[in-house]
Amino acid sequence: MASTKMSASLDGLDPLEHMSKSDTIRLRKRLVGESCKLFFRSDPLKIVRAEAQYMYDEQGRAYLDCINNVSHVGHCQPDVVAAASRQLSVLNTNNRFLHDNLVLCAQRLTDLMPEPLSVCFFVNSGSEANDLALRLARAHTGHQDVITLDHAYHGHLSSLIEISPYKFNMIPGHQQADWVHVAPCPDVYRGKFRDCDHPGEDMGALYAEEVRALCDKASARPGGGVACYIAESLQSCGGQVIPPDNYLREVFRHVRAAGGVCIADEVQVGFGRVGSHYWAFQLQGEDVVPDIVTMGKPMGNGYPVAAVITTRAVADSFRDTGVEYFNTYGGNPVSCAVANAVMQVIEDQGLRGHAKEVGDHLLERCRALQQRHALIGDVRGVGLFVGIELVTDRAARTPATAEAQHVLSRMKDESILLSSDGPDRNVLKLKPPMVFSMQNVDTFVDVLDEVLAELEDLDGDLAEPVNGHHVKTNGTNGTNGVNGHRGKATA
Amino acid sequence: MASTKMSASLDGLDPLEHMSKSDTIRLRKRLVGESCKLFFRSDPLKIVRAEAQYMYDEQGRAYLDCINNVSHVGHCQPDVVAAASRQLSVLNTNNRFLHDNLVLCAQRLTDLMPEPLSVCFFVNSGSEANDLALRLARAHTGHQDVITLDHAYHGHLSSLIEISPYKFNMIPGHQQADWVHVAPCPDVYRGKFRDCDHPGEDMGALYAEEVRALCDKASARPGGGVACYIAESLQSCGGQVIPPDNYLREVFRHVRAAGGVCIADEVQVGFGRVGSHYWAFQLQGEDVVPDIVTMGKPMGNGYPVAAVITTRAVADSFRDTGVEYFNTYGGNPVSCAVANAVMQVIEDQGLRGHAKEVGDHLLERCRALQQRHALIGDVRGVGLFVGIELVTDRAARTPATAEAQHVLSRMKDESILLSSDGPDRNVLKLKPPMVFSMQNVDTFVDVLDEVLAELEDLDGDLAEPVNGHHVKTNGTNGTNGVNGHRGKATA
Numbered sequence: 018m019a020s021t022k023m024s025a026s027l028d029g030l031d032p033l034e035h036m037s038k039s040d041t042i043r044l045r046k047r048l049v050g051e052s053c054k055l056f057f058r059s060d061p062l063k064i065v066r067a068e069a070q071y072m073y074d075e076q077g078r079a080y081l082d083c084i085n086n087v088s089h090v091g092h093c094q095p096d097v098v099a100a101a102s103r104q105l106s107v108l109n110t111n112n113r114f115l116h117d118n119l120v121l122c123a124q125r126l127t128d129l130m131p132e133p134l135s136v137c138f139f140v141n142s143g144s145e146a147n148d149l150a151l152r153l154a155r156a157h158t159g160h161q162d163v164i165t166l167d168h169a170y171h172g173h174l175s176s177l178i179e180i181s182p183y184k185f186n187m188i189p190g191h192q193q194a195d196w197v198h199v200a201p202c203p204d205v206y207r208g209k210f211r212d213c214d215h216p217g218e219d220m221g222a223l224y225a226e227e228v229r230a231l232c233d234k235a236s237a238r239p240g241g242g243v244a245c246y247i248a249e250s251l252q253s254c255g256g257q258v259i260p261p262d263n264y265l266r267e268v269f270r271h272v273r274a275a276g277g278v279c280i281a282d283e284v285q286v287g288f289g290r291v292g293s294h295y296w297a298f299q300l301q302g303e304d305v306v307p308d309i310v311t312m313g314k315p316m317g318n319g320y321p322v323a324a325v326i327t328t329r330a331v332a333d334s335f336r337d338t339g340v341e342y343f344n345t346y347g348g349n350p351v352s353c354a355v356a357n358a359v360m361q362v363i364e365d366q367g368l369r370g371h372a373k374e375v376g377d378h379l380l381e382r383c384r385a386l387q388q389r390h391a392l393i394g395d396v397r398g399v400g401l402f403v404g405i406e407l408v409t410d411r412a413a414r415t416p417a418t419a420e421a422q423h424v425l426s427r428m429k430d431e432s433i434l435l436s437s438d439g440p441d442r443n444v445l446k447l448k449p450p451m452v453f454s455m456q457n458v459d460t461f462v463d464v465l466d467e468v469l470a471e472l473e474d475l476d477g478d479l480a481e482p483v484n485g486h487h488v489k490t491n492g493t494n495g496t497n498g499v500n501g502h503r504g505k506a507t508a
Numbered sequence: 509m510a511s512t513k514m515s516a517s518l519d520g521l522d523p524l525e526h527m528s529k530s531d532t533i534r535l536r537k538r539l540v541g542e543s544c545k546l547f548f549r550s551d552p553l554k555i556v557r558a559e560a561q562y563m564y565d566e567q568g569r570a571y572l573d574c575i576n577n578v579s580h581v582g583h584c585q586p587d588v589v590a591a592a593s594r595q596l597s598v599l600n601t602n603n604r605f606l607h608d609n610l611v612l613c614a615q616r617l618t619d620l621m622p623e624p625l626s627v628c629f630f631v632n633s634g635s636e637a638n639d640l641a642l643r644l645a646r647a648h649t650g651h652q653d654v655i656t657l658d659h660a661y662h663g664h665l666s667s668l669i670e671i672s673p674y675k676f677n678m679i680p681g682h683q684q685a686d687w688v689h690v691a692p693c694p695d696v697y698r699g700k701f702r703d704c705d706h707p708g709e710d711m712g713a714l715y716a717e718e719v720r721a722l723c724d725k726a727s728a729r730p731g732g733g734v735a736c737y738i739a740e741s742l743q744s745c746g747g748q749v750i751p752p753d754n755y756l757r758e759v760f761r762h763v764r765a766a767g768g769v770c771i772a773d774e775v776q777v778g779f780g781r782v783g784s785h786y787w788a789f790q791l792q793g794e795d796v797v798p799d800i801v802t803m804g805k806p807m808g809n810g811y812p813v814a815a816v817i818t819t820r821a822v823a824d825s826f827r828d829t830g831v832e833y834f835n836t837y838g839g840n841p842v843s844c845a846v847a848n849a850v851m852q853v854i855e856d857q858g859l860r861g862h863a864k865e866v867g868d869h870l871l872e873r874c875r876a877l878q879q880r881h882a883l884i885g886d887v888r889g890v891g892l893f894v895g896i897e898l899v900t901d902r903a904a905r906t907p908a909t910a911e912a913q914h915v916l917s918r919m920k921d922e923s924i925l926l927s928s929d930g931p932d933r934n935v936l937k938l939k940p941p942m943v944f945s946m947q948n949v950d951t952f953v954d955v956l957d958e959v960l961a962e963l964e965d966l967d968g969d970l971a972e973p974v975n976g977h978h979v980k981t982n983g984t985n986g987t988n989g990v991n992g993h994r995g996k997a998t999a
Contacts, residue, residue: 033598035608045606048614050629050823052833056604063606066599085601087836093597102593106584107524108557109810110576113547115536115554117526123539138541141632141812142836148665173835174639176666187831314836319600321632321812321837332541340678342543344664345578345633345805346812 031075033065038075056436057429067092070450070457071499072434081433081457081499086448089288089315090362097318100358104351111345112139118353125360126326129295131306136332138325139348143284143313144172146323149342150247150309151176153327154278157308157334160242162196162235164228164272168255168440169202171247171282180247183254195238198231200224202252203260206395206406207414207439221263228268232275243277245309250297253285256439257404257446259397265301278331281307284323288315289363290451292373292400300399318359322352368451369400376400378455379447382462390469392417401453404438405445405465416441420472427468432499433461460499522566524556529566547927548920558583561941561948562990563925572924572948572990577939580779580806581853588809591849595842602836603630609844616851617817620786622797627823629816630839634775634804635663637814640833641738641800642667644818645769648799648825651733653687653726655719655763659746659931660693662738662773671738674745686729689722691715693743694751697886697897698905698930712754719759723766734768736800741788744776747930748895748937750888756792769822772798775814779806780854781942783864783891791890809850813843859942860891867891869946870938873953881960883908892944895929896936896956907932911963918959923990924952951990 030037036044041063045055055061063075069091072080082092090097104118112119123137140146155161163180165171170183178184182199185191193199201209203224210223228246235243246268252258269279286297287310294300298307308331313323335342346352363369380398383405387393394408394417407417407424421443428435438446445465449457521528527535532554536546546552554566560582563571573583581588595609603610614628631637646652654671656662661674669675673690676682684690692700694715701714719737726734737759743749760770777788778801785791789798799822804814826833837843854860871889874896878884885899885908898908898915912934919926929937936956940948 035612038606041606041608041611044611044615048611048618048626048628049603049839050627050818050833051827052823052829052831053603053629053839054832054834055606061606064599064601065607067601072599072601072605087602088600092601093599095597098593098596101596102589105589105592105811106586108555108563109579109584110555110558110563111578112540112544114563115529115532115546115552116556117532120532120535120539121526124535127539135539136541137539138544142636144636144835145633145665152666152669173833174636174665174667175643178643178831184831188829319837319840319842320596321843327541332543336542338543338679340543340669340675341545342541342664343545344635346810348540348544349810351810352812 031065031077034075038063056434057426069094069452070454079432079499080429081460083447083449083453083461084434084436085450086285086290087314087319088450089290089318090359090366090368091450091452094318094362096362097355097358100354101320101351104354107350109349109351111343112348113343116350116353118350118357119348122348122353122356125357126324129360130310130326131299131303133328133330134306134310134326136327136329138327138342139352140323140325140344141321141346141352142172142323143282143311144174144177145344145347146284146311146313146325147171147247147280147282148174148176149325150280150311151245153309153325153331153335154245154280156338157278157331158242158244158276160244160276162198162238162241162243164198164200164231164235164243164246164277166248166252166255167199167202169248169252170254196235196241198235200228200231202255202258203264204252204256204258205261206397207256211414219263220261222267224261224264225267225271229271232271232277236275243272243275245278245280246272247280247282249282249284249286250300251286251291251399251402253402253446253448254438256406256444257398257402259399260301262301265298265305269305269307278308280309280311282311284311284313285448286402287312288359289369290315290372290400290402290448292369292376295369297399297402316359317352317355320352320355321346322356363451366452372400372451375453375455375458376403379403379458379462382458386462386466386469390466390473392420392469392472398447401447401449401451403447405447406439407443407445416443418443421445423472424465424468427471428464431464431468433464522556522568525566529554547925548917560585560943561945570923570990571920572951574938574940574944574952575925575927576941577776577781578805578810579941580781580809581850581857581859582941582943585809585853587853588846588849591845592811592842595845598841600840600842602834603839604834607841607844609841609848610839613839613844613847616848617815620851621801621817622790622794624819624821625797625801625817627818627820629818629833630843631814631816631835632812632837633663633814634773634802635665635668636835636838637775637802637804637816638662638738638771638773639665639667640816641771641802642736644800644816644822644826645736645771647829648769648822649733649735649767651735651767653689653729653732653734655689655691655722655726655734655737655768657739657743657746658690658693660739660743661745687726687732689726691719691722693746693749694755695743695747695749696752697888698747702905710754711752713758715752715755716758716762720762723762723768727766734763734766736769736771737763738771738773740773740776741791742777742782742890742893744893744937744939745929747897747935748889748893750890751792753792756789756796760796760798769799771800771802773802775802775804776939777893778803779850780860781806781863781891781893781939783860783867786860788890788893807850808843808846811843811846812837813847854942857943863891863942866944866946866949867894870894870949870953873949877953877957877960881957881964883911883960883963889938892938892940892942894938896938897930898934898936907934909934912936914963915956915959918962919955922955922959924955
């Protein structure tokens with residue numbers, strides 16, 4: 018094949034571009050597997066640079082980023098970039114050699130964990146972390162069975178697709194493995210047990226009882242037995258679900274009684290995002306401690322680094338299998354330098370407290386919006402992990418799927434990047450970089466307010482064309498003011 | 509837990525150290541899973557910096573690196589470091605946004621592949637690549653069964669341990685899955701069919717016939733059917749095995765006749781290491797083309813980036829399952845900038861041709877050594893992928909396992925990093941950074957010559973202490989001259 022020769026000097030191109038957007042799209046379509054989807058497929062974004070909570074397209078237009086939890090301490094955070102660059106120029110090798118960055122990172126992480134979570138394994142991605150967690154659980158318990166939640170997504174690997182209903186339910190003819198047991202997602206708004214149907218009850222215990230029943234089922238299976246329960250501490254793909262009080266405490270009790278271990282998947286929600294605590298499982302009480310915690314995305318602010326932290330007992334069981342665990346890049350000096358820098362920035366900038374303050378403001382303003390827009394059925398969240406569930410009928414809680422998709426599209430027109438999730442894709446999902454400001458909250462809510470008002474004007478008829486209808490705010494060029502922030506990274 | 513507060517200013521520490529080596533060891537033992545093994549366990553190395561083909565410990569001692577194939581274009585290669593640092597400071601986000609680095613990387617990679625290998629998937633590690641390759645193969649064929657080689661290692665993930673006899677044979681009580689079929693490793697020196705027992709025969713066809721028989725077995729299994737054959741194009745962990753001519757051609761024919769696809773694992777051996785070609789499968793002939801190629805380690809020179817390249821037909825089958833494939837860091841602008849820089853350096857510095865030239869010299873000098881040392885049973889390799897198999901009896905080809913371990917230890921004393929592999933750990937394994945020089949070859953062979961002579965003097969009695977016995981060469985401080993090269997990165 019002939020290479021397309023194009024240089025940055027072509028007229029009209031951003032200096033960070035090598036080709037026109039149409040050429041990028043053409044090459045992508047030809048050369049990259051179509052299973053890899055783009056955001057906004059009909060009109061995807063070409064982003065050429067980013068800073069803090071803003072992303073910039075090839076025309077210099079700024080977008081307010083409400084979705085990139087990976088860029089945890091802000092896109093291109095200078096301390097993190099400097100730490101990576103410095104270490105890349107000095108040494109980048111594997112963990113079969115001793116290195117201080119590795120042990121300092123392990124020390125820092127375990128210092129942030131409750132006892133007895135004290136032993137680390139370093140890997141490259143949240144998926145690798147969850148896969149290793151399953152191996153640890155099976156080595157420790159001698160059991161095979163896994164209890165997972167409905168709508169869960171734990172990663173793109175074969176072993177994780179098998180325990181991710183979010184994915185395997187989409188595969189025609191998928192045969193759920195006999196060692197996989199799916200418990201209801203503890204979603205008190207839309208799940209099996211709804212708060213409105215069980216007033217005053219212990220919803221946590223109610224949902225946990227479902228897990229207990231699956232423990233019995235797994236234990237009764239010939240050759241079966243509970244290896245582990247695995248769940249995100251707050252379910253993200255399932256629709257930004259906050260489990261009810263007492264849920265994890267009861268679940269952990271049942272799972273341990275059945276001889277299994279408990280895995281908290283903190284890949285999306287760890288590192289202070291929830292504001293009040295560093296890890297989301299801690300929201301359920303100081304006495305609620307998993308046996309294995311997995312972490313990833315925010316840990317490297319975009320650099321591929323992830324980890325599994327477990328107890329000495331579990332780590333020793335894995336060691337006793339006699340099989341070495343070697344991960345080529347896991348715990349290399351660069352990835353550990355990056356993770357150490359990310360944790361330092363969280364501390365130096367007080368980002369955990371900031372997430373609480375800004376998140377509280379976001380929840381408060383969204384709840385005020387809920388009073389004025391019937392489309393908003395539920396507002397839930399902790400810190401900078403927030404879901405806004407849209408419904409066409411509040412009493413019936415009917416998912417407003419088309420409306421949610423329309424909101425995303427209109428928010429993009431207004432230079433705000435937002436996504437939706439949940440089984441009905443009707444939950445607007447916010448998990449922005451942690452430097453998201455009070456002013457960003459106000460911009461977001463003001464624009465959402467107007468977009469919802471438009472939708473209500475449409476009387477639900479989404480077939481009617483609304484593109485080109487721009488909200489009039491304080492911005493230039495018909496946008497909402499996001500572009501007024503160019504160059505001002507943090508507020 | 510209280511943090512250990514230590515700073516770089518402590519007396520006597522290298523400026524790149526944060527604590528003494530003994531503290532690093534103590535923290536590592538306490539905080540990192542013991543399944544993660546160190547090189548030279550009784551006296552591990554603390555490496556604080558590296559450049560080109562040299563690594564430096566905390567005392568400034570230089571080691572000649574014969575083993576780090578990940579640092580493909582040389583440790584801390586400046587162009588690669590600059591590309592990473594530059595892109596890290598501008599944008600590092602996921603592939604749901606369009607970016608030129610991604611499509612340029614895909615274009616470059618597919619330009620290096622024979623038709624019809626034309627569609628890319630980007631991931632973080634060779635393990636992730638091999639796991640995805642299995643998913644692609646199964647989606648395309650609708651079959652489950654995998655044919656793998658004895659002694660194979662394809663990665664640390666659950667799905668890959670199941671097809672890696674190198675690992676699963678070590679697990680007490682491991683139950684090989686019924687969809688896994690293990691073919692003999694095509695090792696004509698020590699394998700099922702030895703060249704000495706089959707003079708003049710088509711060894712490739714002989715070993716391939718074993719794969720054909722397994723295809724029949726898989727197809728006959730209730731619910732079975734061949735999804736794929738997977739093998740490293742040159743088996744590394746199996747002992748630096750070079751398959752005989754005609755092997756892959758015949759294997760691919762049998763596997764395709766059974767409805768399976770063929771996966772070439774180039775994670776260790778790709779990107780020009782074999783010298784004469786860019787990919788090792790090409791050694792078997794221009795007409796030998798896999799359906800799926802996986803690549804990793806050298807691709808990012810230490811930065812976690814890997815890829816799967818396949819045909820349009822296989823990629824379309826995967827797309828048609830309807831399941832999105834999303835990999836958080838896969839194909840991000842930084843990893844693609846790094847991969848593009850690595851490929852540019854290989855081209856600019858002519859490293860593929862260099863690998864052939866230096867590799868030929870290495871093989872020639874090792875074969876000359878074989879004439880003088882009965883311990884060397886076999887010397888094999890292509891380019892900078894070389895194995896030296898030690899035996900205590902040439903006729904019986906008895907593995908010299910203890911001797912090989914002794915050689916590694918003595919080479920380390922002489923500041924040369926070498927490892928061994930193969931089922932008997934008696935194959936000295938060289939896969940150095942590609943900037944390894946002619947002079948490095950001479951240093952390596954001269955030292956090996958003297959170490960083997962020592963061993964022969966010992967009459968095989970390895971219980972006798974030999975530490976402290978230093979080879980006298982042209983170096984200073986009792987070393988072999990490696991430290992004379994400090995600061996001179998390439999020859």
